[in-house]
Amino acid sequence: MSQSLHFFTPSNLTFSKQSLPKPSCNRRFPVTTLSPKLISIKASTSADPNSSTTPPQVLISDNGTGAGEILPSTPEDYGTPPSQSFLSDSSSIDVDAVTEVELKENGFRSTRRTKLVCTIGPATCGFEELQALAVGGMNVARINMCHGTREWHKRVIERVRRLNEEKGFAVAIMMDTEGSEIHMGDLGGASSAKAEDGEIWTFSVRAFDLPRPERTINVNYDGFAEDVKVGDELLVDGGMVRFEVIEKIGPDVKCRCTDPGLMLPRANLTFWRDGSLVRERNAMLPTISSKDWLDIDFGIAEGVDFIAISFVKSAEVINHLKSYVAARSRDSDIAIIAKIESIDSLRNLEEIIQASDGAMVARGDLGAQIPLEQVPSAQQKIVQICRQLNKPVIVASQLLESMIEYPTPTRAEVADVSEAVRQRADALMLSGESAMGQYPDKALAVLRSVSVRIEKWWREEKRYEAMELPAVGSSFSDSISEEICISAAKMANNLGVDALFVYTKTGHMASLLSRCRPDCPIFAFTSTKSVRRRLNLQWGLIPFRVSFSDDMESNLNKTFSLLKARGMIKSGVLVIAVSDMLQSIQVMNVP
Numbered sequence: 001m002s003q004s005l006h007f008f009t010p011s012n013l014t015f016s017k018q019s020l021p022k023p024s025c026n027r028r029f030p031v032t033t034l035s036p037k038l039i040s041i042k043a044s045t046s047a048d049p050n051s052s053t054t055p056p057q058v059l060i061s062d063n064g065t066g067a068g069e070i071l072p073s074t075p076e077d078y079g080t081p082p083s084q085s086f087l088s089d090s091s092s093i094d095v096d097a098v099t100e101v102e103l104k105e106n107g108f109r110s111t112r113r114t115k116l117v118c119t120i121g122p123a124t125c126g127f128e129e130l131q132a133l134a135v136g137g138m139n140v141a142r143i144n145m146c147h148g149t150r151e152w153h154k155r156v157i158e159r160v161r162r163l164n165e166e167k168g169f170a171v172a173i174m175m176d177t178e179g180s181e182i183h184m185g186d187l188g189g190a191s192s193a194k195a196e197d198g199e200i201w202t203f204s205v206r207a208f209d210l211p212r213p214e215r216t217i218n219v220n221y222d223g224f225a226e227d228v229k230v231g232d233e234l235l236v237d238g239g240m241v242r243f244e245v246i247e248k249i250g251p252d253v254k255c256r257c258t259d260p261g262l263m264l265p266r267a268n269l270t271f272w273r274d275g276s277l278v279r280e281r282n283a284m285l286p287t288i289s290s291k292d293w294l295d296i297d298f299g300i301a302e303g304v305d306f307i308a309i310s311f312v313k314s315a316e317v318i319n320h321l322k323s324y325v326a327a328r329s330r331d332s333d334i335a336i337i338a339k340i341e342s343i344d345s346l347r348n349l350e351e352i353i354q355a356s357d358g359a360m361v362a363r364g365d366l367g368a369q370i371p372l373e374q375v376p377s378a379q380q381k382i383v384q385i386c387r388q389l390n391k392p393v394i395v396a397s398q399l400l401e402s403m404i405e406y407p408t409p410t411r412a413e414v415a416d417v418s419e420a421v422r423q424r425a426d427a428l429m430l431s432g433e434s435a436m437g438q439y440p441d442k443a444l445a446v447l448r449s450v451s452v453r454i455e456k457w458w459r460e461e462k463r464y465e466a467m468e469l470p471a472v473g474s475s476f477s478d479s480i481s482e483e484i485c486i487s488a489a490k491m492a493n494n495l496g497v498d499a500l501f502v503y504t505k506t507g508h509m510a511s512l513l514s515r516c517r518p519d520c521p522i523f524a525f526t527s528t529k530s531v532r533r534r535l536n537l538q539w540g541l542i543p544f545r546v547s548f549s550d551d552m553e554s555n556l557n558k559t560f561s562l563l564k565a566r567g568m569i570k571s572g573v574l575v576i577a578v579s580d581m582l583q584s585i586q587v588m589n590v591p
C-alpha cells in the first residue's frame with residue numbers, strides 16, 4: 001500500500017485530488033517526479049516502521065570510557081580503506097574510514113551528533129598526530145594565528161589536506177585571527193613564566209634584547225603605560241595570574257604579583273579599576289588589525305573553510321569582511337565565524353550572529369571581560385540565539401583544561417562538557433589540550449565519549465527543551481524548505497526512522513535539518529568537497545560527497561546502492577529523504 005499527501009503552493013491553490021504520476025515499472029520505492037511547486041509526501045507502508053531494522057548491534061567496546069563506541073584506538077586499526085572511496089568521480093561516494101566502520105558495525109543511532117574542533121599546535125602538527133586526531137573524531141582543525149608563523153600554519157594545512165585526500169576525511173580548516181586586544185609578548189621563546197606572590201615584574205612596551213631580562217614582560221599595545229594607573233589591577237589570562245600596578249617609569253610599568261601562577265606566551269592582559277574593566281583607547285583598536293588582514297589574505301589563498309574573527313564588536317566588521325572575502329575567493333566559499341569574547345559582542349549579539357555564518361562562545365577572553373559567574377548564562381544565550389538563527393555554534397576554551405597536564409579530566413570538566421552537549425551546541429573545541437597538552441588524543445576521546453553518552457541519555461529520556469524555531473527564510477522558496485525540514489524532522493522522531501537523507505548543493509537544506517536536532521542522524525549528500533567539509537561543523541550531519549542530478553529517484557537509487565555496497569546501510573532501514581532540488585519529503589524502506 002502506498003499513501004500520498006499533496007500540498008500546493010499559493011500559485012496553485014485549488015485543492016485537487018490529482019493523483020501522483022504512477023511509478024514507472026522499475027521503481028523500487030515511491031519517488032515523486034513532480035513539478036517543484038508541488039510538495040508531496042509519500043509514505044510506503046510496505047513494512048512496519050517499528051519493525052524496520054536497526055542494523056544489528058555489535059558488542060561494543062567502550063575505550064574505557066563507558067561511552068559505548070567502537071572506534072578502534074589507533075589509525076592502523078582501520079587498515080587501508082578501499083581506494084575507490086577517495087576518487088571523486090561520479091560513480092563513487094566520499095566517506096572516511098572511521099564513519100564507514102562506525103556505521104557498518106555499530107549502526108546509525110550510535111553516531112556522535114556533537115562536532116569536535118581541535119586547535120593544532122606543537123603537540124599535534126605532525127601528519128601522524130593529525131591522523132590520530134581525525135581517527136579520534138576531529139571534525140575541524142583550528143589554527144590560531146596568535147601563535148606560529150604562516151609557514152608553520154601552511155604546513156599544517158597541507159597535512160590536513162593530504163589526510164583528507166588519502167584517507168577520505170572531510171576535516172575542515174578553521175583559521176582564527178589574532179585580533180588586536182592587549183596581550184603579552186612571546187616570552188623570548190620560553191614556554192611559560194612563573195610569577196610568585198609578592199614579586200615585582202616589569203610590563204613594558206619596549207622590546208627587550210635576548211635573553212629576556214628577569215621578570216620582564218613585553219606588552220603589544222603602545223598605549224599601555226599611558227592608560228594604566230597606579231593601583232589598577234592587571235589580570236593575565238582573565239585572572240590566572242594577578243598583579244597590582246605600583247609604579248610607572250616611562251614605558252615601564254612596575255607591578256607586584258598578588259595571585260601567583262603560570263603565564264603563557266602571548267597571554268591576554270586586561271586591567272581593572274574599582275572593580276570594572278578599563279577600556280580606554282584600546283577599545284578603539286580595530287577588530288581586524290593590519291596583521292589580521294595579511295593572515296586573512298593567507299587564509300583565502302590557502303582556501304581555508306572557516307575564518308574565525310576575534311573580539312568582534314559589531315555586525316559591520318563581519319559584513320565588511322564577508323564582502324572582502326567574496327571578492328577575493330572566486331571558487332571557494334569561506335564561512336565567517338564571529339567569536340563572542342567581549343562586552344561589545346554581547347551588546348550587539350543578535351545582529352553579529354545574524355551577519356555571521358556561525359559563532360564561537362570564546363569563554364577564555366569572555367571570562368576575562370565579564371565576571372566569571374556570568375559566563376554560563378552568556379553561553380546559554382549565545383547557543384540559543386545561534387540555534388534559532390540557524391548558525392552553527394562552537395563552545396570553546398577550558399573544557400578539559402586539566403588534561404593539558406593530566407590524563408583524566410576533573411568531574412567538573414565532564415559536567416561542563418555535558419552541559420554544552422545538553423544545550424545541543426553544534427561543536428565543542430579543544431585549545432591548549434590539543435595544541436600543547438600532554439594528552440591530546442585522550443582529551444579528544446573524553447569529548448567524544450561524553451558527547452555520545454549525554455546525547456543518548458537525552459534521546460532516551462526524551463528530555464529536550466522545547467525550542468522555538470522562528471522563521472529564518474528570506475524568500476518563499478526558503479520558507480518552503482524550512483517547513484519541509486521541520487516537518488521531516490518531526491516525522492522522523494514520531495516514526496522512529498533510522499536516518500534522514502538530505503541532498504543539498506549549497507548545504508543550506510542540511511543546516512535547516514540540523515537545526516531541528518532530530519533523534520536520528522542526518523546523512524548529508526553534497527556534490528562538492530568544500531561543502532562537505534563545511535557541513536562537518538554542524539550538529540548531527542554525516543557529510544558525504546557524491547555527485548547527483550535533479551532526478552531524486554536516480555539519486556536515491558545511486559546512494560542506496562553505493563552505501564549498501566560498502567556495508568553502511570541495510571535493506572529494510574527506514575529513511576526519510578528531502579532535497580533542495582525537489583521540495584519533497586519521501587518516506588521509504590531501503591530496498
Ligand SMILES: Nc1ncnc2c1ncn2[C@@H]1O[C@H](COP(=O)(O)OP(=O)(O)O)[C@@H](O)[C@H]1O
Nearest residue numbers: 119120121122144146147148264431432435436
Ligand atoms: N601554532 C602554535 N604554535 C605554538 N604554540 C601554540 C600554537 N597554537 C597554540 N599554541 C599553544 O597552545 C595554547 C592554547 O592555544 P589557544 O587557546 O588557541 O591560544 P591562546 O592561549 O593564545 O588563547 C597557546 O597558549 C600556546 O601555548
Ligand SMILES: C=C(OP(=O)(O)O)C(=O)O
Nearest residue numbers: 341362363364365396397
Ligand atoms: C577561543 C578563544 O580565543 P583565543 O584562544 O584565540 O584567545 C577564547 O578566548 O576563548
Ligand SMILES: [K+]
Nearest residue numbers: 146176177178
Ligand atoms: K585567536
Ligand SMILES: [Mg+2]
Nearest residue numbers: 341362364365
Ligand atoms: Mg580569545
